[in-house]
Amino acid sequence: MVQKTCRNPWCKQPFEVTDADLDLLDRVSPMLAGAKYALPPPTHCPDCRQQRRLSYRNERCFYRRKCDKTGKEMVSVYSDDKECIVYDQVVWWSDDWDQLATGRAYDFKRPFFEQFHDLSLVAPRPCIVNMSSENSAYTNHSAYNKNCYMCINTGYCEDCFYTSDFTPDSRNCADCLAVQKCERCYECVDCKQCAFSTYLHECINCTNCSFCYDCQGCSDCFGCWNLRHKRYCINNEQLTKDAYEAKLKVLHPVTWKAAQEQCARFQKDVAERALHKALVLEHCENVTGDHLAHCKNCHNCFYVFESEDCAYCYDTGMVKNCLDTLEPLRGELQYESHGCNLGYSLCVCSKCYECKSVLYSQYCWYCTDCFGCFGLRNKKYCIFNKQYTKEEYETLVPKVIDAMCKAGEWGHFFPISLSPFGYNETAAHRYYPLKREAAWERKWRWRDQKEDSPKVSKVIPAAQLPTTIDDTPDDILDWAIECARTKRPFRIVKQELEFYRANGLPIPYLHPDERFQRRALLRNPRHLWKRTCAKCGEGIETTYAPDRPEMIYCEACYLKEVY
Numbered sequence: 001m002v003q004k005t006c007r008n009p010w011c012k013q014p015f016e017v018t019d020a021d022l023d024l025l026d027r028v029s030p031m032l033a034g035a036k037y038a039l040p041p042p043t044h045c046p047d048c049r050q051q052r053r054l055s056y057r058n059e060r061c062f063y064r065r066k067c068d069k070t071g072k073e074m075v076s077v078y079s080d081d082k083e084c085i086v087y088d089q090v091v092w093w094s095d096d097w098d099q100l101a102t103g104r105a106y107d108f109k110r111p112f113f114e115q116f117h118d119l120s121l122v123a124p125r126p127c128i129v130n131m132s133s134e135n136s137a138y139t140n141h142s143a144y145n146k147n148c149y150m151c152i153n154t155g156y157c158e159d160c161f162y163t164s165d166f167t168p169d170s171r172n173c174a175d176c177l178a179v180q181k182c183e184r185c186y187e188c189v190d191c192k193q194c195a196f197s198t199y200l201h202e203c204i205n206c207t208n209c210s211f212c213y214d215c216q217g218c219s220d221c222f223g224c225w226n227l228r229h230k231r232y233c234i235n236n237e238q239l240t241k242d243a244y245e246a247k248l249k250v251l252h253p254v255t256w257k258a259a260q261e262q263c264a265r266f267q268k269d270v271a272e273r274a275l276h277k278a279l280v281l282e283h284c285e286n287v288t289g290d291h292l293a294h295c296k297n298c299h300n301c302f303y304v305f306e307s308e309d310c311a312y313c314y315d316t317g318m319v320k321n322c323l324d325t326l327e328p329l330r331g332e333l334q335y336e337s338h339g340c341n342l343g344y345s346l347c348v349c350s351k352c353y354e355c356k357s358v359l360y361s362q363y364c365w366y367c368t369d370c371f372g373c374f375g376l377r378n379k380k381y382c383i384f385n386k387q388y389t390k391e392e393y394e395t396l397v398p399k400v401i402d403a404m405c406k407a408g409e410w411g412h413f414f415p416i417s418l419s420p421f422g423y424n425e426t427a428a429h430r431y432y433p434l435k436r437e438a439a440w441e442r443k444w445r446w447r448d449q450k451e452d453s454p455k456v457s458k459v460i461p462a463a464q465l466p467t468t469i470d471d472t473p474d475d476i477l478d479w480a481i482e483c484a485r486t487k488r489p490f491r492i493v494k495q496e497l498e499f500y501r502a503n504g505l506p507i508p509y510l511h512p513d514e515r516f517q518r519r520a521l522l523r524n525p526r527h528l529w530k531r532t533c534a535k536c537g538e539g540i541e542t543t544y545a546p547d548r549p550e551m552i553y554c555e556a557c558y559l560k561e562v563y
Contacts, residue, residue: 069087069097106384212224234247351363465507469501477491535557
């Protein structure tokens, strides 16, 4: 084990590089022509490494700009004041442009990252990451969706909107975060296989439930927590069917204000009365972290499933032998990667899909044996977007790696200062928020957001909205609503209005971004603290900070109480 101090001058936090980390680092070190090119131990702490990867991920800031090839207006995560070249998705995926036109020879007199940044400014990039979707223009970091609107990190979903954070195989869901295989759910967080439910948190296989926490296999429950296979319960009290339905008519909120008041009451009850498991681990062996399912030998990982032999991985599924990754789905031998699905042997790559043996590249699809490339598809033996023979490639790459080692660049992810996004546009700002002045001090970009005046018939303060959905007229689609907290205007789309009417839900008073922030706050930080079990007093690790009021139980005590 090696004790280190983070190299960032504003951080300087101590961190450990364990023998297991070094072993994994050796495994993920790339091979070229039978030789291994060892990656050095990290010089930055895990949080700073994760922050660096997140700074290249704009999830939620959408803009209208013109395609730099056709002039056609498009939706993009790159604003029109960005200096990079952006193509419409259809154009970028076409063969109507030369991917290698921007290729250039490597200059051994200049740093790698500086040269790569120059390449990234002239090589075309897709306006958004939204593959093989239908009628889902405002859906980002997603694929295979249909009729979805403002969804982030979703796949195989249909008729969903304002839903984000790994939401696969869901239907007719709105304002949800991290729901899997759910249907007709609203304002649910970290739920699986739930249906016709609202305001659920950490629930599995529940139907017709509202305001429930950590319930499994339940139906027709309201305001409950820690229940298993129950029906007709309110505030954890068992009722008859008739008594439940009569009481529900009184309790069920039909106005936005009543729903928020019920949320506040329920969250207070959960904090004071519910049991909280120290960590959410399901069928795991030899793991550390939180929200892990069917994992083995995974350490310091968060929101990972069906993975093995990994460390410092986040929002990841079905991978092996990976270190310092963010959101890969299926893959093996990845290091310092971001959004690299179905990737094998990748080192320092961002948004590279179905690639093999690709190093220090971005926005590449179906590529093999490429180094320092940007925006290529179906290519092999390319360096800086220039085509080489196999022999030339295997001769030149070791020389580039040697130059990067001497410059202290080898093994490091792309610098935050070279991200095309303003820091406040990225997911890094969500997990590691900064003031504008602090970002500038670190020489990171910042983008002052401009709210365009909505072209609508009228702007109405949220407090003046019709009280119930039954009173809401069709022409609300022509209004802009002024957010009750931020005063930012937002609009209701037709699909959204139909959902609210079908489910008897009131029009929200808050801007979609504000609603997202409130859902995100229901999740714990991705950090482990030492505490003691509130039942047996044994030492535990948990994502609940020591000063929080919840009753935190170890796994054994929790299971005894709940089951």
